Amino acid sequence: MAAAGGSISSLPLTTRWAMPLKAGSYNYSSPKGPRCVPVQGGSTEHLGQDLSAADGTAIYAVGDGVVTRVANPVNGASGQIVVEHNVGGRRVFSGYYHMWTASKYVRVGQKVKAGQKIALVGSSGPSTGAHLHLDIWYDAWYSNGTAIDPVPFLKSRGVDLKGGARVVYNLTTPSTCTYYAATTLNLRSSASLAAPVKVVLPHGTKVTSWPGAYSNGFVRVKATVKGVAYSGWAWHPYVTPSDPTGRPVALTTANPTHKATANLNMRDLASTSGQRLLVIATGGKVKVTGTSGTWSKITYGTRTGWVSTAYLAKLPAASSGSSSGSSGSSSGAADTTGSNVDKLPAPTERKASGTALATSKQTMRASASTSAKAVKTVPSGAVLSLKATAGTWYKIAYGGKTGYLRQSAATKVQPASGLGMMKSKQVLRSYASTSAAAVRTASAGTAVTLRAAAGDWYQISQRGQVGWVRKSTVTKGSKSATTAGVHLRTGASTSRKSLTVLKKGTVVYIVGKSGTWRKTVAGSRVGWVHGDYLK
Incomplete structure (x- = not known):
C-alpha cells in the first residue's frame, strides 16, 4: 500500500509550510499514540492527529509537494489524500483522511503548494464525527514507512496545530479498554488463526484489553465465561467498543x-x-x-x-436547560432548524455482485432501515447473494427472499484457487458456521480444492461435494510443476510405493517437506515427490 513518487531529486525542496485547517476553525482532539479501539475496525494505535471541524471546512496542503494518492471512500474505508514532500533530501509524506470526496480538487501526480486547498472536511470511513485526521510519514506512506507525530514535526517548521485550535482537549490514555465480541468469537492462545482456541466467546461478551495491545491482526484480551477467567487473543475485526446487543x-x-x-x-x-x-x-x-x-x-x-x-x-x-434541536454556535452544520432537519433521503442503490457471509445472526429488512419490516432471520455464517449496496446496507438474496442487511454484519467472499490438504479430520459445513448442517467428513491428509475464502473460513470441494471449514484446518498448497516424468510416492523415499507417475509439466501443490522431498497434492491424491523434479 505504500505510496511513492519518482526520484526524490525530481522534487524541489519543501521550504514552505502551512496550517492544514484555518486557525480557529477546529478543535484539537485525539493525538498520536496507543489508544482503545474507538469504533469497530479502528486501530489500537492512532497514527496521527485528529482535528475536529465543521463538515465542509477547507483542508490545505501542509507543504509544497506532489499528490501520490487520491482515494474516494469505498467499502467502509475513508477518503484519503497523500502528498509527498522533499525535506532536506528525505521523502516525507503527509496524509489527509475522512473527506467525503477525495478527488474534488486534486489528482495523482499534481503538484500542490503549501496552503493550497486540496479537500473538504468530512466523516467518511471509521469516524465518529466530522474531522481531519492528519499524519506524517518518513520514507514511504504506510506499509514501508515510519509514522511520526505531526504536531512537533510541524511546530518545528512554524506550524502550531495546538496554538491554532479553538479548543484543545487534553485527552489521557486510559489504563484499560472495554470491548465486546461483535459475533461469536474464538479466544486463541496466541495471535494466530492456527493457534488453539481456549474458549468461544458468545456474541456480546464483555472483555478487557489495553491501549495498543495488538499483534498480527489480533487484540489481547481477558474475559470471563461461565465464571471462568480466560486471557488470550481475539480477532481484531470482530472486537467492538460498543455493546452489539444494544443494551444501554x-x-x-x-x-x-x-x-x-x-x-x-x-x-x-x-x-x-x-x-x-x-x-x-x-x-x-x-x-x-x-x-x-x-x-x-x-x-x-x-x-x-x-x-x-x-x-x-x-x-x-x-x-443545562433542555435539549434543543437548534443549530448551536457553529456554522456549516448539517442540521439547521426546520421540520425537515431530521429527514434523510433513502440511500442510493448501486448494483453489486458476488457473495458474502453473515458474521452474526441478523434480521433481513424490507428496506435499508432498522425500522423496516423484518423479512427473514439470517443465521451467522449464512452465504448471501449480493444484489446492490445502499448506503451502509447490502441488498441481498437469501433463502428465497430479497431484503437488506447492514454491511457491518457481513464479510464479502473472495475467490480462492488451488489445492490444499486437510490438517485434521473435519466436518464440511453447509455454510461458515459450526452450527451449520454437515455436508460430509474430510479425513486428515486428504486433498481438497479451494473455491472461496471469507473471514477465517475456506469454501472447499472434495469428491464432488462443497462445504466450509476453518482456514486453520487446511494447509494451502504452493503451486509448482514437474520438470520430468516422476513418481508420486506414499512416503519420502524411493523405497516407498508409487501411487502414480506424474507427467512432465503436471501442475501440483506443495503442502510440506522432508529433506529433499516435497509433500505434494496432485489432483485428488496426496503423496511425495523428490524436489529435484519440481520447479
Missing part, C-alpha cells in the same frame, strides 16, 4: 445535559456503521440517557440516537 447502561447522574464539542453525527446504532440521522452542531445541547462502550444514547430535540461520548462535554446544572 442507564445513567444515575442528576444532570444528564451535555453539549457537543464538535459537529457530531447522531446515528441509529452505537456504531459508525449505523445510519446517520443528523448532525448536531458544535455547542448543541443534548440529554444523555445511557451509554454503551464509547457511545452515548441521547435525546436531541424530538429525536433519539447515539453519538460518540468523546465529543460530549457535561454542562453545569445551572446552564
Whole structure:
C-alpha cells in the first residue's frame, strides 16, 4: 500500500509550510499514540492527529509537494489524500483522511503548494464525527514507512496545530479498554488463526484489553465465561467498543445535559456503521440517557440516537436547560432548524455482485432501515447473494427472499484457487458456521480444492461435494510443476510405493517437506515427490 513518487531529486525542496485547517476553525482532539479501539475496525494505535471541524471546512496542503494518492471512500474505508514532500533530501509524506470526496480538487501526480486547498472536511470511513485526521510519514506512506507525530514535526517548521485550535482537549490514555465480541468469537492462545482456541466467546461478551495491545491482526484480551477467567487473543475485526446487543447502561447522574464539542453525527446504532440521522452542531445541547462502550444514547430535540461520548462535554446544572434541536454556535452544520432537519433521503442503490457471509445472526429488512419490516432471520455464517449496496446496507438474496442487511454484519467472499490438504479430520459445513448442517467428513491428509475464502473460513470441494471449514484446518498448497516424468510416492523415499507417475509439466501443490522431498497434492491424491523434479 505504500505510496511513492519518482526520484526524490525530481522534487524541489519543501521550504514552505502551512496550517492544514484555518486557525480557529477546529478543535484539537485525539493525538498520536496507543489508544482503545474507538469504533469497530479502528486501530489500537492512532497514527496521527485528529482535528475536529465543521463538515465542509477547507483542508490545505501542509507543504509544497506532489499528490501520490487520491482515494474516494469505498467499502467502509475513508477518503484519503497523500502528498509527498522533499525535506532536506528525505521523502516525507503527509496524509489527509475522512473527506467525503477525495478527488474534488486534486489528482495523482499534481503538484500542490503549501496552503493550497486540496479537500473538504468530512466523516467518511471509521469516524465518529466530522474531522481531519492528519499524519506524517518518513520514507514511504504506510506499509514501508515510519509514522511520526505531526504536531512537533510541524511546530518545528512554524506550524502550531495546538496554538491554532479553538479548543484543545487534553485527552489521557486510559489504563484499560472495554470491548465486546461483535459475533461469536474464538479466544486463541496466541495471535494466530492456527493457534488453539481456549474458549468461544458468545456474541456480546464483555472483555478487557489495553491501549495498543495488538499483534498480527489480533487484540489481547481477558474475559470471563461461565465464571471462568480466560486471557488470550481475539480477532481484531470482530472486537467492538460498543455493546452489539444494544443494551444501554442507564445513567444515575442528576444532570444528564451535555453539549457537543464538535459537529457530531447522531446515528441509529452505537456504531459508525449505523445510519446517520443528523448532525448536531458544535455547542448543541443534548440529554444523555445511557451509554454503551464509547457511545452515548441521547435525546436531541424530538429525536433519539447515539453519538460518540468523546465529543460530549457535561454542562453545569445551572446552564443545562433542555435539549434543543437548534443549530448551536457553529456554522456549516448539517442540521439547521426546520421540520425537515431530521429527514434523510433513502440511500442510493448501486448494483453489486458476488457473495458474502453473515458474521452474526441478523434480521433481513424490507428496506435499508432498522425500522423496516423484518423479512427473514439470517443465521451467522449464512452465504448471501449480493444484489446492490445502499448506503451502509447490502441488498441481498437469501433463502428465497430479497431484503437488506447492514454491511457491518457481513464479510464479502473472495475467490480462492488451488489445492490444499486437510490438517485434521473435519466436518464440511453447509455454510461458515459450526452450527451449520454437515455436508460430509474430510479425513486428515486428504486433498481438497479451494473455491472461496471469507473471514477465517475456506469454501472447499472434495469428491464432488462443497462445504466450509476453518482456514486453520487446511494447509494451502504452493503451486509448482514437474520438470520430468516422476513418481508420486506414499512416503519420502524411493523405497516407498508409487501411487502414480506424474507427467512432465503436471501442475501440483506443495503442502510440506522432508529433506529433499516435497509433500505434494496432485489432483485428488496426496503423496511425495523428490524436489529435484519440481520447479
